[in-house]
Amino acid sequence: PEWRAHSVESPHGGVAFPDWAYKAESSPGSRQIQLWHFILELLQKEEFRHVIAWQQGEYGEFVIKDPDEVARLWGRRKCKPQMNYDKLSRALRYYYSKRILHKTKGKRFTYQFNFGRLIVVSYPLWGVRGTGSHCQGAWVLFREPTPRTGSHTGDPVCPLPYLPLL
């Protein structure tokens, strides 16, 4: 499959998505961006740190600081002007059963990624005996393995595990 680093942020790490995650809806046979792609994308950029950000503490935990704005951004991306946090959060709750996300109970607007599950979901052929076929739909997370001390702004660092490229 074609690969492109859509959201790279070196040297602090970044997220790379496969091309199909970004193909236009009009493109035949292509998929639309998924909500968890979008969430990770926002989480990756400082410019949205006042809207959504990683939370220090649990691994993969993040807080939606401005629910209305996140919903507005999501609605714009999906061409759904009527999107709001009530609807967006319903979509997030569907991720519970898929084990992509879970709720941090008691903490307002706080959710947590289950990165382990994302890897399994995103690598359908992981652990399956070699068929010689490609890993369709795979995506990759990468990050600097050793956190540098005292060299950043003190903002919460994206708590992603260090994972190899395929």
Next chain:
DNA sequence: GTCGGAAGAA
């Protein structure tokens, strides 16, 4: 705010 059922869109 959060949850999850139900129906519908694409």
Next chain:
DNA sequence: TTCTTCCGAC
């Protein structure tokens, strides 16, 4: 299949 829309329950 992944949401989008709507909504009653807690």
